[in-house]
Amino acid sequence: MIKKCDVVVIGGGPAGMAAALAADKKGAKVLLVERDGRLGGILNQCIHAGFGLHYFGEELTGPEYAHRFVLEVGKTDIEVLLNTMVLSLSDDRKLTALSPEFGLVHIEAGAVVLAMGCRERTAGAIALAGTRPAGIYTAGMAQKMCNVEGYLVGKRVVILGSGDIGLIMARRMTLEGAKVERVIELMPYSSGLKRNIVQCLEDFGIPIDYSHTVTRVVGKPRMEGLYYAPVGADRKPVLSEEKFIECDCLLLSVGLIPENDLLTDTSVEIASVTSGAVVDERRMTSVKGVFSCGNVLHVHDLVDNVSHEAETAGAAAADYAFGKYSPSAVRYRVNAGKGVRYALPQLLNAGEGEAEIFYRVDNVYRNPKIVVESGGKTLCSKKRPVLAPGEMEKVTLNLTSVTGDVTLRLEM
């Protein structure tokens, strides 16, 4: 069958729902496609509190945050296809999807919003050494098994990586009766939020070893323990200082990868640092009419930022479908300079109004100055007490003052 719509949104998590609602508000006919049996995405398995402080001004759990958007979607004419997997996407915004209800569905859309989220790096992706026993999970997988299916995946647990999901799972496993032995982090700092270090580790006396890594896993068919060691300045383990811990479970919280596999047959330009699309301030990719938002664009630390970004993308997609948005002839590049790992959006349309530039730094810096330059002028120079890679930052620019390519850099 063929479905035609103004805006098709791929993915029904927090980004997809907010984008669909924003497009609907602009009067667009919206189709929202989700591969799971319900909307909400990863929020459904994040039963801890701490969501919505910025967006709703109150502290909610993940399922509650998702539920608010599900209720809003239910009040609109947005058509939702559940259990439906998008199989292909082309530059001319034609999609194929597989649905249990309609079989093979051909979708023709005025604009496309990518909101597929991200997936976790696995044991294979980090070339984890040793045997391959039962008991090794990515932190998010363990979270799903615990919070959605009701299974505890281990009793004596070690966590590799201090990303937020790993820290959250250290607390979850402890509360459900497991003993979390320690968290091992390759870098000299945590990639997670400070709040999670305190409330998930310190509250329960769970130690964290910075500048350490797991050197090998032992046990077959079940995990019996692992070896770990400090790393040198080159981040290679110092094997002479290797130590052993007995444990039956290893959780990996070693990074997230935007799930952009669907873009293989398109000419959407991908940024190598974020593994997401290169976008302008309205979140349009290098392919006209294709927009991107949420964790498929770049990995966020707060869902509140995802919702805001997705509203920008959804509204812009509706405008594009109605012929009300086209990129300006003059576009400026936004570059990451010294100390800045990436800045997003990577493109700015010449024009009026304000644009928010989000950025992450590449190390922990104390008392740096974030400097934004364009066309030989300094647009903004702000002193900050501290900047860390785990916390996304932003600066707001007045577009009329942007007269050339923009560079964000740190000054010590």
Add this chain to the structure above:
Amino acid sequence: MKTICINCPLGCPLEITEHDGQITVKGNTCNRGRDYGISEYTRPVRTVTTLVRSTDGRVFSVKTSAPVPKDRVFDILERMREIVVPADSAIGDTAEENALGLSVDIIVTGVPAPRQ
């Protein structure tokens, strides 16, 4: 007592001491750090989230309606584990009122995915 301030990425290492009823916070950079240090010293509280079973054996997620004293977290978890909610419970339902007399309710926050 030693802790880390969570108000901003700076993460000041705080040292909180008490002399003759006067609480002193050291290591903070700003007033928010001082206030956080005092509340963590005098009355640390945490919102507790966990899972409960339903009458048909599925899992529902729940939370305390307000933060509880940190030293009662494991007591309240034990109480929450005994709760069995009706199979048709919805988000926002109260699973138990005034749990352990701590003036907090246990609220349903999430329901299982619909059966395929």
